[in-house]
Amino acid sequence: MDVNLLRKQFPALAQTLGDHPLCYLDTAATSQKPLRVIEAIDSYYQNDNANVHRAAHQLSSRATNRYEAVRDSVQQFIGAQRREEIIFTHGTTEGINLIAHGLSSQIKAGSLILIDTAAHHANLVPWQMLAQRTGATIEAIALNETCRIDQAKFSAQLQRRPALVALSHVSNVLGTVNPIKQMAAQAKAVDAITIVDGAQAIAHMDIDVQDLGCDFYLFSGHKMYGPTGVGILYGQFDRLDSLTPLLTGGEMIKSVSFDNTEFAILPNRLEAGTPPISAVIGLGEAINFLQSLPQPQTRQHEAELLHYLQQSLLALGDITLYGAHADNLGAVAFNLANEHHQDVGILLDQQGIAVRCGHHCAMPLMQALQLKGCCRASIGVYTSTEDIDRFIAALGSVKDLLL
């Protein structure tokens, strides 16, 4: 796989910051975008800009066709059974809020909601709000000393028949991968609804939602080489159909009178208002981009690179890695001795290295690790060995300065 050739498709990667070429190791926060995605959005605005589903004119039908074609692409991309199971949202956060609101009448006082300790706040706060509205109880799914989910404790929690199990597929901080297929099957056996946050998985592994067996799966376009402002909520048809719509108004109705409103069928029922049309079209092109990558070479490239990153950090010395495993995906969490993560991040930035520092929207995980925060380096298909070498050299100079 020729990474240098691939990088040419990403205009933002070619820039320099001061005297330093950009070394972008923050793909887990948002990926850079290939030119073809930018051009797809541009071509929609230049040629086909119109609202979808509404008008009799040709521009509108072109826009609608492009928009609805992406639903088919997503269905095929994640192996959903029906196109109506694909709901366009503005991102993972909105999708989870949509489910949490939509389930309000199904969750009762005393219901138990289990949440992955490593969950992003997007997969935690909406459940907390749901619990406050309904009187349900929240419990963390504990991690073991290697930062993986403690499966024995999880099995024991399931004996208490939770109503909901909220999991991350891949931790946005650690890069650890949860065995979703196995956990979803266990949850299903006790009639729990499984929600899987796939925001950090979708760009790094093949997803087949039917094989995973979860009820809901969510991801954001901007973490998979697509634009911001669009995401996917996948739900098994009956589960989706049972959600009370969070947003109501235009587009999601069948008939309206002053006395009553009859909602439309899926998927429109859950897509009120004008959707993010250009972003959906960009997402479609991002899927085309991902599907054009040579496999298994691309997956292998990312796996080797992540291993190289973990090993290079350890070789540098005075580094603590958190939850680093050989089968992790996309990200490495670390601290340099007792130095503040923010200081490390700022000093790296002065050398053109972009990493993320802080609590990574996972404060409960930080509490479990007894950390105020940490640094995270994350990779994408365009990350090169040279990126890792530059990062390690820069971190070495930060270490010399601070220690």
Ligand SMILES: Cc1ncc(COP(=O)(O)O)c(C=O)c1O
């Ligand atoms: C695991 C995970 N879940 C959810 C989110 C929230 O995604 P968005 O901000 O696109 O809604 C993120 C973003 O960082 C994430 O990494």
